[in-house]
Amino acid sequence: METLRRCAGALAWLLGCGPTHSEAYLAAEACFLPDELAAVRQQYHARVLDNYSHGLDQQHFLEWCGLAGAPPVLADGLFAAVQRCSDDCRDDADGGGEGGAQEEAAALTGGGGGGRYSGGSPDLEGRGGGIGSGGGSRGRASVVSLEDVVVAKAQCERMDDVAAAGFAFAVLDPGGSGFVGRDRLAAVIEALLALSLPPSTPAAAPAASAQAIAAGALAMAASASSAAPPGCLDLEGFQKWSARVPAPKALLTGLLANIGAPGSDPHQHTGPGEAATGAAAVVAPGHTPSSPHPSAAHVAASAPQGGPPLKLGLPALVTGAPQPAPPRDGLLQPEWVWLLAPGLAPALRQEWRLLFSSDRHGASFNTFLARLGEAAPTLVLVRDHGGALFGGVAHAPWRRSGTFFGDYANKLVSLLPAACVYPASGINANLQWSGSHFEQLPNGIGFGGQQGNFGLWIDASFDTGHSRPNATYASPSLSVEQNFHLDAVEAWLLQPPEEDEEEERRRKAGAKGRGVLNQSQEDQRLLELAGVAKNYRGAIPDEPLEEG
Structure with missing residues (x-):
């Protein structure tokens, strides 16, 4: 009927x-x-x-x-x-x-x-x-x-x-x-x-x-x-x-991704491996090859079981601690990853690794520089005594330099009390500063502005800093007061370390090689069972050597 x-x-x-x-x-x-x-x-x-x-x-x-x-x-x-x-x-x-x-x-x-x-x-x-x-x-x-x-x-x-x-x-x-x-x-x-x-x-x-x-x-x-x-x-x-x-x-724009996706027909019976009801899955801008504009949603049948109804391509957070997520008293919380990560390049949305935390490693500028080394790009976050949370994304390593340096992909960010992102304006190249053991030049790290008047400055004492309105990032003062006292500092590496990537390549290459060798050994055993005994590594028959 x-x-x-x-x-x-x-x-x-x-x-x-x-x-x-x-x-x-x-x-x-x-x-x-x-x-x-x-x-x-x-x-x-x-x-x-x-x-x-x-x-x-x-x-x-x-x-x-x-x-x-x-x-x-x-x-x-x-x-x-x-x-x-x-x-x-x-x-x-x-x-x-x-x-x-x-x-x-x-x-x-x-x-x-x-x-x-x-x-x-x-x-x-x-x-x-x-x-x-x-x-x-x-x-x-x-x-x-x-x-x-x-x-x-x-x-x-x-x-x-x-x-x-x-x-x-x-x-x-x-x-x-x-x-x-x-x-x-x-x-x-x-x-x-x-x-x-x-x-x-x-x-x-x-x-x-x-x-x-x-x-x-x-x-x-x-x-x-x-x-x-x-x-x-x-x-x-x-x-x-x-x-x-x-x-x-x-x-x-991803709220309609489930419409038309497999598994969304109420009369379609799905197998054990398929979702009966889908959930929209949205990838961060730039991930979707079929999308005609950068922010379009990628249509997917369902989110992983137990996952959120909507998904962004957010990076995994690696803290080096037993807990899988950053501690609740840490500076970088999931909502700030949600806010910042989709605005970065796809390669920077895979894994973020905690390199330095003043709560964990101590309030030491030398420790900060030692732990960061040549790592880049990094996200540096600061909380001042007034409760403001702010920082910057630096695409160049924090190596000692007597002049400004950096990449125009850098950004200054304010998270609390108002979450704003300030990309480099291009008006000047005063993007990053890193000084240590200088007698005449500033010692510390900074973003934008000029010597002594940075868009964001963390003094080498790791006790004070300042944030001034600046043209480099077209940003206002990020702190509650322009001169502030540091309450906490964190630094995150925004991509997997190079040694991890190299190790992963070696692991995959080794697995592939072992797979070919194992298949060759399987073929040789089958031939031996069939009565054909040859050394297939050199394609030379296994014949007894003649004694001279």
Whole structure:
């Protein structure tokens, strides 16, 4: 009976010559391969038919996304953003796109023709008509159509960076006002932290960290001359922030990764090694060869069992201690890795190794230099007595030098009270300083600025430092007061040590060689069992030597 109902609905739609789609849908459809689009359609239709509806309500849509347990602030924003994706083009198409999409859903469920939805729950309050703009949706019911889903998925994963940023901002701004306040931004960030960090290493202080990240976003947007009112973020500011802090945008555009993925069909039976319900997996920018823009999400069937619903390509933290994660009183916590790692090159997102901790190794500048040696690139973090947390990413080793040196890939970072990233501006080459045992020159390590007025300076006494506004990184003072006392210092190597990489290459080469030798020995034994005895190393028959 169920099969007949499905066939009848599909046949009714086909005989109706199909729907008239909007321009937005046609452009989105062209972004997918036929098999990919067929998978999305099949999964959508199966869920619509199962629920005898004219579209997917929020609950069933989130189940399809693998986000049934997502916090409401994120779930509501995602649902509203998907609904709004093709509203503008529906208006331009005189209702053809919307009517066509509903016509298809109605036919498949045995309902009536096109036009507006005839059923469903009341409208979502405050839902706007276009991404990043105001306006209403003209009475659409609280369901999403196939057209909505395809357009949204194309914007997230297949179109350009502008489209992806627009969708991500729409999740933040479900009412379509064009602005996002600090509290809502912090709430969405906290939800993303909860969904993307492994349960074994959750954020140490998710609410406080989310507030700091939101404060940093507003500060960076304001410094970039955003037109948003004070305390708010607009689309332009969001794009500029995302260029420095890619993780939130990458995760927001990855929320639909489960749609169309294997295992997402409610009627598909999976084997023991397959996930029955998928979870979105997002890789950090630059990892996805099939993605047309850097921050696009990579579609994957599921996250590892017991893992987070959303995944970023975050590095493993190696502390050299028995515990697998950094201690809770350490400076580098999982939320700061989440914030910083996606903005680094792929080679720097594999493993971060603790080289120095003043709590563990003592507050000694000589010990700091000895433990770092020629290691690079490194992340140096400082906490001052006022509680501010800040530091810098240095791509050159901290070797003694009487002049400035370094790489333009360097960055200064502020984490608390506001999380900001300051890349090198290119205005000068005063990127790093490292001095020891000088009589006239500064002894210590520094980033940016000038001698005596660094963007960040740690004195060789390992007791004091300073942070000044500087042009090298276009950063303000990072500390509570420009002259500060050090409370703690950490240094992390941002890639596996060279000796580890060399050892891994030798291990793999040895394993390959042993594999070939073992196979040769197996072949020789088989030949001997067959009565053929030859020395196959030299291809010389094993014949007795003649005595002369």
